[in-house]
Amino acid sequence: MEEATQAFVFFWVAGLFVVMGAMLAFFSKVNWQRRLGGALFGLGVLSLMLTPWTLSFSPSSAFGHLLGSLIGPAVLLAVGLYQIAFSGHVPVGRLSRTDRNIGVAMVVVGVLWLEAMHWWVLTPTYPAEVNRYWYIFWPTMLLGVLVCSSATYAIVGLVGEQRQQEQRLMLVSASLAIILMLLGSLFDGPNVDHERFATELLFASADIFGVMVGAAVAVLLFAVVLAFYESQQPVPKRLDPPNQDQLEKASHIIAQHVGGEGEDE
């Protein structure tokens, strides 16, 4: 197979599978379509993660390498947080205290793993230098944690009552993100230079802002298209008012049901 065809099949078709699979799994109301969506999504992600072997000649395979590098901490964080949440005050299917402790340990290991990717030797390296997409991912995630935590702090204050514990938690996570960003911009890691990190942080903010503006414009256009289409629809036909016969029949039926002289209980 030619290199371009290989890249098309193993990367771009796989990416399309991920998008289409996620859409089907989320939006379809038919059971088999949802299962098919899940299968397509899984197949696409797997194909993307295998690109360091299937498309080793292509620079795009660095994205597959990043996906593979992140699967460990992502699973630890997701499962850990799930264990902690469902060992709390849930009415059904409550997990045990041991599950909760395991969850806490998983979250701690997940966070330390991510930190070790910047501050220790676990930095995703592909093929012989730091993965170029790691430079985008890590600052984006730190900025994302900061923005989400501070926005959630405000939301909890606006809609919640006596939620100081949650607000404190959001403050802690926002502070941690700030500290990590400042430390990364001031000190070199074993593989990441502080100036490069600071520049990538600025680029990540430009990326996030650009993505949000682009998405907002697309959604606005979508709303305009739908509103225009709906406004072009003919007004539904209005029914004629009921005639005397229909009114008498209706009053007879109503009298049968609300008169209090119907069937005995």
Place this chain on the structure above:
Amino acid sequence: MSEGSPLSSLTRLGAFAVLPAGVVLILVGLVSIESTDGTLIRFANALLTSFTFVSFILLLTLFVYGDARKRPIAPLLGMFMSVLLGVGMTVFFLSQGELLMEDNGSVRAQALSNLIRLATTVLGMGMAVMVVAGMLFASLMNTPPRAIQFEEE
């Protein structure tokens, strides 16, 4: 629940979301960044790619909308035009020499690189949302249920 008009609540929410990140970026910029070259290019590329990609996703969601609307063609055509507009603008601006081009040799390579960068940004934001939402949910579920305090009559 806190009192206040929706506008002031929205302003407060926006300020909380943007200000801390803005302050950190200014601090980092003062301390470590020597040049901001390329930031606008990154912003413009992200905007164009995101617009095209989200239009494509919204085009797909119209198939769900069509289930309740006898499969109309007009909105599909409208969003298809929106996707084409995004692709056309991307190709046009990338073809203008150094305007939006980065370290890629061709328009196609730059467009594909933009798409992978968008995926990486979405991945980073997705992980951030997962961590913050998971922590909040875990905290809410582990808060002891409160007894309702009735005022003395």
